[in-house]
Amino acid sequence: MSVRDFGYSVSDQRAVDLDRKMPDELERVYLQEPSLRNCIACGNCAALCSAGSFTGFQFYRLNVLVSRGLLSELAKKAEACMLCGKCQMACPRGVNIRHGIMLMAQL
Amino acid sequence: MSSFNWKSYQKEIPDDHFFYVRSCIRQTFYPGSEAAFLHILRQVLHKDVFEDKRHTTCTGIGYHSDIVPLETLMTVVGRQFALMTEAGYKHLLVSCVTSFGIYLEILDMWKHFPEKLAETRLALWKTTRREFEVPLLVAHTSDVIFHFKEQILEKSVVQLVDPSTGIALRGVEHVGCHYAKIFPQDGIGGAEFPKVLSGLIEAWGGAVVDYPERRHCCGFGFRNYLIKANRGYSVSNSKIKFESMAIYEPDFILTNCPGCNMFLDRWQYALSEIEGKTYDKTGVGIPVLSACELAGLMLGMDPWTLGLQMHQVQVESLLDKMGVKYAHMEKYYLAGKPTVGPERPSVLLVQEN
Numbered sequence A: 001m002s003v004r005d006f007g008y009s010v011s012d013q014r015a016v017d018l019d020r021k022m023p024d025e026l027e028r029v030y031l032q033e034p035s036l037r038n039c040i041a042c043g044n045c046a047a048l049c050s051a052g053s054f055t056g057f058q059f060y061r062l063n064v065l066v067s068r069g070l071l072s073e074l075a076k077k078a079e080a081c082m083l084c085g086k087c088q089m090a091c092p093r094g095v096n097i098r099h100g101i102m103l104m105a106q107l
Numbered sequence B: 001m002s003s004f005n006w007k008s009y010q011k012e013i014p015d016d017h018f019f020y021v022r023s024c025i026r027q028t029f030y031p032g033s034e035a036a037f038l039h040i041l042r043q044v045l046h047k048d049v050f051e052d053k054r055h056t057t058c059t060g061i062g063y064h065s066d067i068v069p070l071e072t073l074m075t076v077v078g079r080q081f082a083l084m085t086e087a088g089y090k091h092l093l094v095s096c097v098t099s100f101g102i103y104l105e106i107l108d109m110w111k112h113f114p115e116k117l118a119e120t121r122l123a124l125w126k127t128t129r130r131e132f133e134v135p136l137l138v139a140h141t142s143d144v145i146f147h148f149k150e151q152i153l154e155k156s157v158v159q160l161v162d163p164s165t166g167i168a169l170r171g172v173e174h175v176g177c178h179y180a181k182i183f184p185q186d187g188i189g190g191a192e193f194p195k196v197l198s199g200l201i202e203a204w205g206g207a208v209v210d211y212p213e214r215r216h217c218c219g220f221g222f223r224n225y226l227i228k229a230n231r232g233y234s235v236s237n238s239k240i241k242f243e244s245m246a247i248y249e250p251d252f253i254l255t256n257c258p259g260c261n262m263f264l265d266r267w268q269y270a271l272s273e274i275e276g277k278t279y280d281k282t283g284v285g286i287p288v289l290s291a292c293e294l295a296g297l298m299l300g301m302d303p304w305t306l307g308l309q310m311h312q313v314q315v316e317s318l319l320d321k322m323g324v325k326y327a328h329m330e331k332y333y334l335a336g337k338p339t340v341g342p343e344r345p346s347v348l349l350v351q352e353n
Helices: A024-032 A034-038 A050-055 A059-067 A074-078 A086-090 A097-105 B024-029 B031-044 B060-064 B070-087 B097-112 B114-128 B141-147 B149-155 B198-203 B228-246 B258-275 B291-298 B316-322
Strands: B018-021 B091-094 B137-140 B170-174 B252-255 B288-290
Touching: A024 A034, A024 A097, A059 A074, A059 A097, A074 A097, A086 A097, B018 B070, B024 B031, B024 B258, B031 B141, B031 B149, B031 B291, B060 B070, B060 B097, B070 B091, B070 B097, B070 B114, B091 B097, B091 B141, B097 B114, B097 B137, B097 B258, B137 B141, B141 B149, B141 B198, B141 B291, B149 B198, B149 B291, B170 B198, B228 B258, B252 B258, B252 B291, B258 B288, B288 B291
Parallel strands: B018 B091, B091 B137, B170 B252, B252 B288
Antiparallel strands: none
16 A cells, blocks of 8 residues: 655565465476576577567567466467477477467466 | 685784775765764874775776776775875775675786786876785775774773663674675675674674575666666565564674665664564664774764664664663754754654663
């Protein structure tokens, strides 16, 4: 409840709280594709993404949204992927990106 | 890259003969804190502290806000050093943690880029006809309080112990980011295990509270506060700290940085007004003291002479726990006469005696 308006507001934390339990559907995504947890958000995947050139699609950002539990636009964003798999060849952490995206698109 | 060992974190602090430079924030919001520090050094510990009335701001806040150019900053720093050199001093004593970081940063820059030092000498000579030597040692006020903590304890009339129960008071220490996070070797205990404030609490009888966000920023962040549109970011940072420490029910917060003191104090008020909550059980908030103010209380200085009534979170709860004697009626006296106190906050409680 806001008592007084100073012209600025308090925003919620956006840090990843590893102690907080994830929603069940996210747990299932990580269970089915554990390599998603290996992502370090380096951006290699986005740098050579053909779909990203036209749609702004960036897998690593999608993964960050997942880890934060921000699911509202996840499935729609995941649909931009053409599943060409170039990103997987560039991923230094060996993340199975295509499988991850397939799972995210179903959320 | 060479690794630091524990010896690297043991800082040499001068015993005497200090050239003192003041803090903009401390002077403006907590003037009693600075006066107390000088009183302790000069009258209690009988040290030689010199300050030149011509010294200026270090311009650090302007520098960190991208307003003051680096060359200007270096020349201003050079001018402070010139005043120190002219007065015959070699130990720079800095009141503010932002300034402390600035002086260390400039000295380090001159070490790696000697041409910048030459440029600064030239700019200062052209503009003011002054010359300077770099200080032998740079110490922060909290370093000096830490250095003399045993002497202060010997002369103290109260300690960080509740005299009615004998239980140690629980203190949260918040070390300013620019104290040791930029140059760890110039802070007591370095960046990971700074001892400068926790060492004081322990030496003076208190118990240090460890909590998850202990090393988190106070929320100042310069532009995060100075630009109103960003101010929510600043207050949200402080909220992270308060929420993290609240469950440990600290009796007080101890700071060494005037900016941290300001924000941990003022944002408790802002958060209480915006969200309607306080971070202690009684609703008066968690008192925030600087190391200088705490040393003053330990030595029996009157809380209102120390200027503790200028804190947003009122300090009576801590004074009562420490057994400090004070006259509540004189809280808002000015030159011996009563004045009208400030408007009361709508959520944070003010203790009535």
